[in-house]
Amino acid sequence: MKYAIIAGTGFEKVQELNESHIVKTPYGKVKVYLGRIKETEYFYIPRHGENHTIAPHKINYRANAYALKELDVDITFSLCAVGSVKEELPPGSLVLIKDIIDRTKLRESTFYDGEKLPLKHLDVSNIYCKNLREKLKTSFQTCTSLNLKEGVYVCTEGPRFETAAEIKEFALIGGDVVGMTNAPEIFLFAEMGFYSATIAYVTNYCTGITNEKVEMIDTYRVMDRDIKKSIENTILSLENLDELGERSIFI
Numbered sequence: 001m002k003y004a005i006i007a008g009t010g011f012e013k014v015q016e017l018n019e020s021h022i023v024k025t026p027y028g029k030v031k032v033y034l035g036r037i038k039e040t041e042y043f044y045i046p047r048h049g050e051n052h053t054i055a056p057h058k059i060n061y062r063a064n065a066y067a068l069k070e071l072d073v074d075i076t077f078s079l080c081a082v083g084s085v086k087e088e089l090p091p092g093s094l095v096l097i098k099d100i101i102d103r104t105k106l107r108e109s110t111f112y113d114g115e116k117l118p119l120k121h122l123d124v125s126n127i128y129c130k131n132l133r134e135k136l137k138t139s140f141q142t143c144t145s146l147n148l149k150e151g152v153y154v155c156t157e158g159p160r161f162e163t164a165a166e167i168k169e170f171a172l173i174g175g176d177v178v179g180m181t182n183a184p185e186i187f188l189f190a191e192m193g194f195y196s197a198t199i200a201y202v203t204n205y206c207t208g209i210t211n212e213k214v215e216m217i218d219t220y221r222v223m224d225r226d227i228k229k230s231i232e233n234t235i236l237s238l239e240n241l242d243e244l245g246e247r248s249i250f251i
């Protein structure tokens with residue numbers, strides 16, 4: 001099984017990867033890095049670019065997914081910075097995403113739109129692979145002393161933050177954290193047949209959750225606390241990945 005990490009805000013600069021390839025796809029070129037921890041190799045894409053210059057709505061999600069398919073990837077781990085709509089998920093929390101509410105508006109969200117590929121409808125009932133999540137939770141418990149909660153991700157178009165009224169709505173409809181990138185990333189990965197999981201790290205309370213102005217904690221400093229190492233160790237310690245079950249299907 002080959003796997004890839006797609007990393008968000010805060011993860012770009014702590015990487016020490018010096019090998020990369022340019023992968024050409026029908027949707028554009030993608031620079032994919034090669035990482036290695038002990039014996040295990042993985043592909044790595046910093047989705048906002050190395051220097052955090054690509055806005056969430058301008059990320060070439062289709063090219064990234066296609067490039068990973070070209071590299072025969074089976075499993076993807078998306079790491080996403082998020083705001084929290086729940087007091088009990090303070091900045092610094094790690095959240096394993098179990099479902100998503102997609103509030104994006106402007107993004108190409110499928111390969112199967114009847115243009116390059118025929119129109120198809122994706123089944124999204126196991127979009128965050130349940131078996132992979134179970135394995136991640138077990139591995140996380142064994143490898144780290146950190147707490148991994150579970151939650152629902154609301155994806156907004158960005159790059160602006162949300163209004164207090166929007167956040168109130170998201171809390172009412174079952175959202176736990178809000179980010180700007182996991183849609184359409186997770187849907188495109190499913191269309192490519194990957195098993196996928198998303199680990200979100202809370203950088204701030206969303207607008208209106210506390211009386212204070214929204215302020216992101218310094219994600220780079222948070223990463224210094226070795227969260228990144230813990231996540232990597234967790235991923236590397238996953239076992240029996242050939243038992244993940246059915247890949248995504250089209251209806």
Ligand code: HPA
Nearest residue numbers: 081082083178179180206
């Ligand atoms: N909203 C949307 N995306 C985010 C936030 C937020 O509060 N924090 C980090 N990414």
